[in-house]
Every structure is written in structure tokens, then in C-alpha cells.
Amino acid sequence: MDSIERKKFLSKIARLYYLEGLTQQKIAGRLNISRTKVSRYLDEARKDKVVEIKINLPKEDYSRLEYEIEKRFKIKECIIVPASGNKEEILKMMAGPLNNLFERILAGGSYLGIGWGSSLKGISDYINVSGKSDIKVVPIIGGLGKIGTGVHTNSVAKNIADRLGSISYMIHSPAILDSKEIREIVENDSNTREIIKLSEKIDTAMVGLSDIGPDSTLIKTGCFSLEEFKYLDSLGVVGDVNLIFIDENGKHVPNKIDERIVRISPDRLKKVKNVIGVAFGRRKLKVILGALRGGLINILFTDRETAENIINSG
Amino acid sequence: MDSIERKKFLSKIARLYYLEGLTQQKIAGRLNISRTKVSRYLDEARKDKVVEIKINLPKEDYSRLEYEIEKRFKIKECIIVPASGNKEEILKMMAGPLNNLFERILAGGSYLGIGWGSSLKGISDYINVSGKSDIKVVPIIGGLGKIGTGVHTNSVAKNIADRLGSISYMIHSPAILDSKEIREIVENDSNTREIIKLSEKIDTAMVGLSDIGPDSTLIKTGCFSLEEFKYLDSLGVVGDVNLIFIDENGKHVPNKIDERIVRISPDRLKKVKNVIGVAFGRRKLKVILGALRGGLINILFTDRETAENIINSG
DNA sequence: AAAGAAATTGCACAATTGTGCAGCAATTGA
DNA sequence: TCAATTGCTGCACAATTGTGCAATTTCTTT
Numbered sequence: 001m002d003s004i005e006r007k008k009f010l011s012k013i014a015r016l017y018y019l020e021g022l023t024q025q026k027i028a029g030r031l032n033i034s035r036t037k038v039s040r041y042l043d044e045a046r047k048d049k050v051v052e053i054k055i056n057l058p059k060e061d062y063s064r065l066e067y068e069i070e071k072r073f074k075i076k077e078c079i080i081v082p083a084s085g086n087k088e089e090i091l092k093m094m095a096g097p098l099n100n101l102f103e104r105i106l107a108g109g110s111y112l113g114i115g116w117g118s119s120l121k122g123i124s125d126y127i128n129v130s131g132k133s134d135i136k137v138v139p140i141i142g143g144l145g146k147i148g149t150g151v152h153t154n155s156v157a158k159n160i161a162d163r164l165g166s167i168s169y170m171i172h173s174p175a176i177l178d179s180k181e182i183r184e185i186v187e188n189d190s191n192t193r194e195i196i197k198l199s200e201k202i203d204t205a206m207v208g209l210s211d212i213g214p215d216s217t218l219i220k221t222g223c224f225s226l227e228e229f230k231y232l233d234s235l236g237v238v239g240d241v242n243l244i245f246i247d248e249n250g251k252h253v254p255n256k257i258d259e260r261i262v263r264i265s266p267d268r269l270k271k272v273k274n275v276i277g278v279a280f281g282r283r284k285l286k287v288i289l290g291a292l293r294g295g296l297i298n299i300l301f302t303d304r305e306t307a308e309n310i311i312n313s314g
Numbered sequence: 315m316d317s318i319e320r321k322k323f324l325s326k327i328a329r330l331y332y333l334e335g336l337t338q339q340k341i342a343g344r345l346n347i348s349r350t351k352v353s354r355y356l357d358e359a360r361k362d363k364v365v366e367i368k369i370n371l372p373k374e375d376y377s378r379l380e381y382e383i384e385k386r387f388k389i390k391e392c393i394i395v396p397a398s399g400n401k402e403e404i405l406k407m408m409a410g411p412l413n414n415l416f417e418r419i420l421a422g423g424s425y426l427g428i429g430w431g432s433s434l435k436g437i438s439d440y441i442n443v444s445g446k447s448d449i450k451v452v453p454i455i456g457g458l459g460k461i462g463t464g465v466h467t468n469s470v471a472k473n474i475a476d477r478l479g480s481i482s483y484m485i486h487s488p489a490i491l492d493s494k495e496i497r498e499i500v501e502n503d504s505n506t507r508e509i510i511k512l513s514e515k516i517d518t519a520m521v522g523l524s525d526i527g528p529d530s531t532l533i534k535t536g537c538f539s540l541e542e543f544k545y546l547d548s549l550g551v552v553g554d555v556n557l558i559f560i561d562e563n564g565k566h567v568p569n570k571i572d573e574r575i576v577r578i579s580p581d582r583l584k585k586v587k588n589v590i591g592v593a594f595g596r597r598k599l600k601v602i603l604g605a606l607r608g609g610l611i612n613i614l615f616t617d618r619e620t621a622e623n624i625i626n627s628g
Numbered sequence: 629a630a631a632g633a634a635a636t637t638g639c640a641c642a643a644t645t646g647t648g649c650a651g652c653a654a655t656t657g658a
Numbered sequence: 659t660c661a662a663t664t665g666c667t668g669c670a671c672a673a674t675t676g677t678g679c680a681a682t683t684t685c686t687t688t
Contacts, residue, residue, distance in 0.1 A: 004372060005410035011369050012377045018367045019383060023644065027347060030390065032418040034668055041644060053332045054366045057323050058318060063326045076344065096319035104346040131683080337674065348638055355677060445653075629688100636683070644675065658675070 008046040009245040017042055019053060053312040065307050069300065072311070073292040076274065076299050077101070083280070083305035086289060089121065093300050095126030098109075098276075101166075102129045102297070106273050112200040113140035113264065114157045115242040116175070117208020119278040120216050121156050123301075127163040136260065137168035139160040140205055140269075141242055142175035142262035144223055155310045171195045173262045175243060176223055187262060199264045205272045207297065209279040209287050216283075228257060241277065241285025241296045246287055250294015266296070274299055280306040289313055324359040331356055332365060356594035379465055379621050383614070386625070388604040390613050392586065397594070399519040403618055404594060405433060407566070408615050409440030410588075415613070416443045416478075419588050426453035426478075427578065428471045429556040430489070431522020432531050433468050433592040437615075440476040451475040452512045454583075455556055456489035456576035458537055466474035485509045487576045489557060490537055494573040501576060513578045514540045521556040521611065523593040524603050530597075542571060553601025555591065556583065557609045564608015580610070588613055594620040603627055 013031070018024045024042070028035040044084050045051045045205035057063065058212050062080035067280075067295045069078040079101070106112065112135050114120070139153045154170045161168035177183040186192055190192060210216050212229040218240075219226065235255055236247045245253050252266045269275060277297035279288050289299045302310070327345070329350075331338045338356070356441050359365045371377065376394040383392040393415070395407035404539040420426065428434070428450050431477060444594045451474050453467045475482035487506045491497040505587055526543040532554075533540065549569055550561045558580045559567050566580045591611035593602050603623060605611045616624070 007372045008375055009376055009414060011371050014369045016376045036668055048369055052368045053370060056326045056364055057325050058321045061322055062326055063329045100323060350638055
């Protein structure tokens with residue numbers, strides 16, 4: 001069979017299989033060849049592009065980029081939304097995929113850990129998932145921000161719980177204390193100990209990622225001073241994941257601030273099945289890369305621009 | 315999940331399945347949904363045209379038309395070549411598909427019945443199939459045309475046998491005799507009887523289709539007179555398949571010429587597994603339709619123009 | 629708020645498809 | 659011409675995929 005004859009034959013088989021919906025067995029019978037041959041001819045047809053499978057992507061679909069990032073960093077999932085420059089809009093666009101994700105990964109009776117951050121706070125307002133009333137929402141970091149402003153850890157956890165139709169726990173300790181001693185005392189208090197203990201039951205967590213630049217929310221809210229950030233910078237820190245300070249490879253950088261912080265431990269966090277990070281913007285590129293490389297998060301929500309930067313920075 | 319969100323999700327799954335080649339099981343694990351759901355989402359994606367499967371047809375491909383005819387007349391196969399107006403060219407184009415067909419349907423040791431006709435004669439020169447040396451080629455009609463011209467039944471059979479690297483039998487009787495009595499005598503001769511007997515072993519036959527117009531080869535070669543054709547026409551005959559005269563529905567029309575003809579019987583022919591008819595051109599439309607409707611042939615070789623006429627005449 | 633209707637889900641099974649392998653045929657090279 | 663090599667074939671099995679069904683959930687309607 002010459003090349004053109006062959007192509008025609010392949011397209012005939014491909015038509016019967018893909019367009020007319022016959023089974024390989026039926027095609028084999030009809031053309032008087034073995035079923036095995038049909039299977040192999042179809043293979044050839046696909047390889048030779050006689051058959052092409054096209055996916056009609058909705059506009060602004062980045063599933064390809066998503067899959068590239070998923071593969072590159074061996075993470076479970078990456079969700080990319082169009083970049084608009086406007087933070088609130090970006091968060092709004094993340095709502096749908098986040099709800100979809102929650103539908104899929106929040107198993108009955110499971111515990112959901114919630115960190116802190118303006119993105120987390122922002123996105124939480126769009127959560128809308130039904131049938132998850134037996135989820136327990138647990139803070140995995142002490143309070144940051146003022147109660148009443150709605151950015152406080154407990155508020156975010158409560159907000160999310162409300163939107164899931166479920167319940168939340170509260171943490172009665174600030175995230176950052178004045179000294180190691182005070183932290184130890186607070187952490188030994190049964191109220192706090194209980195919450196910390198709960199973090200072992202978590203199988204899904206949502207964490208915030210911050211850089212340590214002067215514009216970070218942590219500076220703006222007065223949680224840290226510029227001097228402290230400079231100190232962390234000098235140690236090679238590129239940012240934090242739920243106040244776990246990491247370097248560009250996602251390795252936890254030991255530092256003297258750590259001992260004053262109340263939060264889930266790096267080891268514990270790495271054992272959580274699904275860790276969702278929501279972060280985008282040029283400033284956060286390094287900490288995102290670190291978090292991905294170090295395996296601190298395995299589900300990433302970001303925008304197109306950041307995603308492209310991630311891929312280009314390998 | 316709203317409509318756009320759903321489409322994005324579908325396209326994500328479709329990408330993983332069709333483009334990245336993951337199994338449904340892997341996708342299910344990755345997205346934390348059941349495998350059954352993946353199967354159903356893929357179904358939906360195809361139905362919603364999120365996934366489109368396109369077959370890159372070689373130019374001048376008529377596989378769609380072929381399949382329409384196959385379905386409409388419940389025949390095994392229809393092969394259509396581009397119409398060029400030039401008979402020789404059309405036959406040449408049929409060579410590839412015919413060889414392909416022979417490769418598929420000629421089983422080891424089987425008998426191949428050969429009729430008569432200028433198309434058959436023409437196409438036989440292009441046959442080229444290897445590995446079929448144990449086929450026996452058998453005439454299924456008496457001699458028509460003069461020995462030596464190459465249009466004679468025996469010559470065509472011999473030619474085909476040579477090209478298959480196999481052997482052929484000869485029939486030592488004309489197709490049309492002067493009277494019923496002579497035919498009976500000839501048919502009772504052991505030489506002829508033996509060949510006729512062989513036709514019971516045939517599982518593939520190639521037959522010619524003729525119309526009964528004044529330009530038909532049968533008139534030109536002097537086998538029939540115009541009066542005889544007028545007579546047949548008056549009976550409702552539209553043409554013949556291997557000298558079986560049929561009406562527009564393919565029903566064998568009894569007539570007084572039949573009893574002078576030496577050929578395979580209509581009943582016998584209908585039992586042959588594969589009966590290949592090669593015919594095209596406006597004049598032959600009616601007889602082709604008859605042959606298809608009456609189940610006298612189940613594999614048709616024709617050209618685009620004729621094929622379109624066939625479909626339009628339903 | 630309750631009952632009924634409709635849709636969705638996963639299981640278990642059936643159907644379909646893919647593939648390693650042994651055997652056979654074709655081709656090549658001496 | 660023969661041997662060696664290469665490629666093709668179908669079988670038998672393994673893997674993958676599709677689907678009826680019962681249970682459950684969700685949505686309607688009263």
C-alpha cells in the first residue's frame with residue numbers, strides 16, 4: 001500500500017471509529033482485518049495526524065500552563081486565572097475554581113486549616129460550597145491583625161466556616177509574641193495547645209505567602225519592622241509561607257524570630273495532604289518559587305502573569 | 315459550578331486525557347474525583363464540543379460518502395474514487411483500493427469468481443497483490459468476446475491469476491448460445507459442468523454491470539442485438555449483473571434469453587460472501603441501484619459523480 | 629416543613645481497547 | 659539459493675473504559 005492509499009485507508013478507519021462510533025471489533029469485521037490491526041491502525045492515524053483531537057478552550061484558558069507547572073514542580077494542581085492587575089478582580093476570578101476544588105477535596109468530617117493573609121481574606125468572601133457542613137475549620141497560625149478588621153485569623157476562619165455551613169475553632173493567641181518565653185507559656189496553655197493539636201488532623205490547608213519587601217502586608221500591619229525583614233533578608237530568606245520563613249529553594253531558614261511565633265510547624269505542614277497557596281504578583285514570585293520547590297504547598301492559585309514568570313524562572 | 319467554570323473544568327480534564335495521555339484513573343486521583351466521573355465528564359466534553367475530533371482527510375477523500383452508501387444499502391463496502399471523465403484513469407485510481415481489498419478478503423486457498431466486462435478487464439491490469447498464490451481464479455460466466463482480444467472471460471481470469479501469482483481455470487463454453495437445447499448440452503458436458511460446480515466454492519466474486527442502452531459493450535461486441543435489448547427493456551429490465559438481468563429493485567426478471575446463457579445462477583451469486591461490482595457513469599446508474607437494492611453486489615467500486623447520483627436517487 | 633420527583637453518585641460488572649510475545653512471512657545480503 | 663534479519667500478525671492476557679443499578683442527594687412542590 002503506498003503512502004496516499006494508506007492514508008486514505010487510515011482515514012476510513014478513523015472515520016468509522018471516531019465519527020461513526022463503531023467499535024474496533026465491528027470495524028475489523030467490516031473490513032475483514034483483525035481487531036488488533038484496527039487498534040494499531042488507529043494508533044498510526046493518531047501519530048500521523050490523520051486524526052487530530054482538538055480541545056476548544058474557553059477564552060482565557062490556561063490549562064496548558066497549569067499542567068506545565070504541575071509537572072515541573074510535581075504539585076497536585078495549579079489554577080491560573082487571567083491577570084487583570086486588580087487584586088480584587090483576580091481574587092474574584094479564583095472563586096469558581098476554588099469552590100470547585102473544595103467540592104472535590106473536602107471530604108466528609110475533615111479538618112481544614114486556615115492561615116492568614118490578605119489574599120486569603122479576600123478570596124474567602126467568595127466561597128460558596130454546599131454539602132460540606134461537617135467540615136471543621138481550624139486556624140493554623142496565631143492571630144495577626146486586629147480583631148474587628150476582618151483580617152484577623154479567627155475572622156477569616158469563621159467567615160470560611162460560615163460559607164461552608166460548618167463550624168470553626170478559634171485560636172486565642174497572637175501569632176507573634178514578644179519573647180520565646182511568652183510564646184512557650186502561651187503555647188502551653190490548654191486553649192492554644194488544643195488548637196495546635198488539631199492541626200494534626202488537618203488534611204487540607206489554605207496558607208498565605210508573603211514576600212519580605214517594605215510593601216508587604218506584614219509591614220503595613222505593623223507585625224514586623226523593616227529591621228527584622230532586613231535581618232531575615234541577610235539570612236537568605238525570600239519570604240514566608242504561613243510565617244515559615246524560607247529561602248529560594250523552600251528550605252526553612254532558622255532564625256531568631258521563629259521562636260516567638262505560634263503556628264503549625266514546617267514538618268507538620270509538609271505532611272498535610274492538600275496545601276493550597278494563593279499568591280500572585282511580581283513581588284511574590286520568589287516566595288512562590290520557594291514554596292513550590294520546597295514542597296510547602298501542592299496546590300497553587302495564581303494569575304497568568306505570575307504563572308508565566310514561574311515557568312520562565314524554572 | 316456555572317457554565318463557564320464547568321467548561322474550563324471539562325477542558326482541563328479533556329487536556330489531561332487527550333493531550334497529556336493520562337488514564338481516567340490517574341486523572342481521577344489527581345483531581346480527587348471518582349473515575350466514573352471522569353468518564354462522564356469526558357462524555358460531556360465530547361457532547362458539548364469541548365473536545366472535537368477532526369480527521370484530516372487526504373484531498374479527494376470520499377469516505378463519508380462511502381459510509382453513507384454502505385449504510386443506505388447495507389453493503390459491506392463502497393469505494394469511491396475521484397471522477398475524471400476518463401474511464402482508464404478512473405480504473406487506475408481504483409487499483410490501490412482494490413489491491414487493499416484483495417489483501418483483506420482473499421483468504422488462503424479460497425476461490426475467486428470472475429465475470430466479464432470492460433471495467434473488469436481494465437482494472438485487472440492494475441492488480442498487484444503478493445502472498446495470494448493459493449487462490450484459485452474461476453470464471454463465473456461463459457466466454458464473451460473473442461479469444462485473443464484480451465476481453466474474453468478466460469483471458470481476464472488468467473490475467474488476474476497471473477497477477478496474484480496463482481492459477482486460473484478456463485471455461486470452454488460461450489456465455490450466450492443459440493438455443494436452450496444447445497445450452498443444455500454444453501452445460502452437461504463435463505468440462506463446463508466442472509467449472510459451474512466450482513462456483514459453489516467461491517467466496518469472492520468480481521462482476522461486471524451493464525446497462526441495456528445502445529452504447530453498452532454487449533451491443534458493441536455483438537453479443538446482443540438492439541431488438542433483444544428492446545425486448546428486455548419492455549420487461550422492465552434496467553441492466554445486468556454478470557448477465558443476470560434485473561429490474562430497478564434488483565429482482566431477476568425472467569425472460570426467454572436466460573435459458574440460452576451459461577453463468578452462475580442468481581441464487582448462487584447471492585450466497586457468495588463478497589461480490590465486488592465495478593461500475594460508474596450516468597448510463598449505469600439504474601443498474602447499479604438495482605444491484606445494490608437487490609443485494610446482488612455487496613462491495614461497490616465507483617466514482618464520485620456516480621456515488622453522488624446514487625445517494626441522490628436514494 | 630415534608631413529601632415526592634429528579635438528578636447525581638459510586639459500585640460492580642461488562643465491554644472495549646492496548647500490548648508483550650511467539651511464530652510466521654518478507655526482505656536483505658552474501 | 660540460502661541463511662539471517664527484519665517486520666508483521668494474531669493470540670491471549672492485562673489494562674482501561676463504559677454503564678445499569680441502587681442508594682443517596684438535591685431540587686420542587688405543596
